[in-house]
Amino acid sequence: MLNSCRKVVESADQLLDGTLPWRQRLSLRLHLLLCNACRRYLRQLRALLRAIPFMHGEASDEEVQRVMAHIQTHPDQHS
Amino acid sequence: MNNDEFARLVREHHRALIGIATPIVGPSEAEEVVQNAWLKAHRSIGQFEGRAQIRTWLGRIVINEARMQRRKRRRESLFSDWLPAEDETEGDIMAERFSPNGHWNTPPMQWNLDTPEALLLREERAECLQKLLDTLPASQRAVLELRDTLELSFEEICNELSISASNAKVLLHRARLKLFRLVDHYEETGEC
Numbered sequence: 001m002l003n004s005c006r007k008v009v010e011s012a013d014q015l016l017d018g019t020l021p022w023r024q025r026l027s028l029r030l031h032l033l034l035c036n037a038c039r040r041y042l043r044q045l046r047a048l049l050r051a052i053p054f055m056h057g058e059a060s061d062e063e064v065q066r067v068m069a070h071i072q073t074h075p076d077q078h079s
Numbered sequence: 080m081n082n083d084e085f086a087r088l089v090r091e092h093h094r095a096l097i098g099i100a101t102p103i104v105g106p107s108e109a110e111e112v113v114q115n116a117w118l119k120a121h122r123s124i125g126q127f128e129g130r131a132q133i134r135t136w137l138g139r140i141v142i143n144e145a146r147m148q149r150r151k152r153r154r155e156s157l158f159s160d161w162l163p164a165e166d167e168t169e170g171d172i173m174a175e176r177f178s179p180n181g182h183w184n185t186p187p188m189q190w191n192l193d194t195p196e197a198l199l200l201r202e203e204r205a206e207c208l209q210k211l212l213d214t215l216p217a218s219q220r221a222v223l224e225l226r227d228t229l230e231l232s233f234e235e236i237c238n239e240l241s242i243s244a245s246n247a248k249v250l251l252h253r254a255r256l257k258l259f260r261l262v263d264h265y266e267e268t269g270e271c
Contacts, residue, residue, distance in 0.1 A: 004181025009173060013252050037186035041259075044190050048259055051198040052227040053134070055208050059093035067089045068082065070114045071121045 003031065008038045012045055080124050089117060092134050095228055096141045098212065102221035103145040112148050116141040138229040142239055172256040187259075188266040204262070207271035211261050219254040222247050227255075 008028055014020040015028060032039050059067075080088075096116065100109035119140050127136050178184045192198050199205045212220060221240060225231045226247075231239070236247050265271065 004177075005183045006173075006177045006181040009256075010252075013248065013255065037183045040189060041187045044187060044262075045255070045259055047190070047192070047198055048262060049227055049255070052223070052258070053095065054199055055205065055212060056094035056098050056228075057205065057209065059090045063093055064086050064089045067093060067114060067117045068086055071085075071118055074118055 003027070005031075005035060005038050005041075008032070008035070009041060012042060015042070016046065016049070085121060085124070088120075088133065088137075092137055093117075095134060095224075096137055098220070098228065099138050099141050099224045100145050102217035102224065103142070104148050105217075108148055108152075112144045113141060116144045119144070132230070135229050135231070138225075138231075142225075172253055172260065188263050190262065190266050198262070203271075204265050207261060207265055208258065210271065211257060215254055215257065218242075219250045219257075222250040223254040226251055 008031055011020055011024060011028060015025065020028065032042070093113065096113045097109050100112040100116075104112050116137065120137055127133065176183060176185045190198075192200075199208075212223075215223065222236060222242075225236045225239060226233075233244050233247055236242075237244050240247070242250075261271065
């Protein structure tokens with residue numbers, strides 16, 4: 001049974017992936033009804049995961065120029 | 080696609096691709112791998128059909144290049160630092176946040192920034208997150224990048240990295256918890 005907050009944290013990845021078995025999912029949902037801190041944890045974890053693809057930031061002008069120069073000086077090297 | 084359009088792609092995705100290559104080949108060779116990947120992408124961009132996300136398509140090219148680089152360097156295992164002991168010593172990352180009965184001792188802070196844009200809007204916090212990404216063990220960083228940046232399935236991740244699904248899930252969980260803990264700490268203290 002998922003009856004502790006710690007278990008919610010441990011099962012959060014599976015819940016968000018949709019791979020948590022239905023019994024555990026039901027138990028976790030019941031826990032969430034009663035636990036504000038766990039609802040907050042899951043809500044904020046979702047936001048964090050959505051942000052990960054953007055965490056690296058944009059390349060600088062110099063980095064972009066280096067790539068474009070590499071492409072222009074090696075037109076046929078790779079096939 | 081003309082050069083200006085391609086340069087925009089480079090600007091948007093280059094650092095994420097470096098992030099994917101780094102845990103596989105190491106920081107000193109990641110730049111070279113990604114440069115070669117861009118070269119291949121430039122040659123074959125016409126074949127990109129738009130079924131996958133562009134970053135996923137680019138990421139697969141980087142992974143192939145990284146594998147070739149490793150073969151060229153005659154490295155047997157994918158990760159030199161990928162030892163179970165590395166992760167086993169970390170213990171439970173959030174253990175101190177819970178009481179012995181498993182309930183929150185120190186619940187998460189209220190972040191008040193539930194969108195990705197808001198999360199990265201403050202420069203210092205975005206820098207903290209980037210620094211943490213750079214200090215994650217290579218194994219955790221690799222799984223995090225493949226799952227949460229490229230959105231590959233666990234099956235694909237296991238194939239690409241030659242690890243078991245259970246190992247991949249543990250590594251991903253630990254990496255995500257570290258990121259969560261960092262943002263939570265930042266919200267509480269204003270520091271990394």
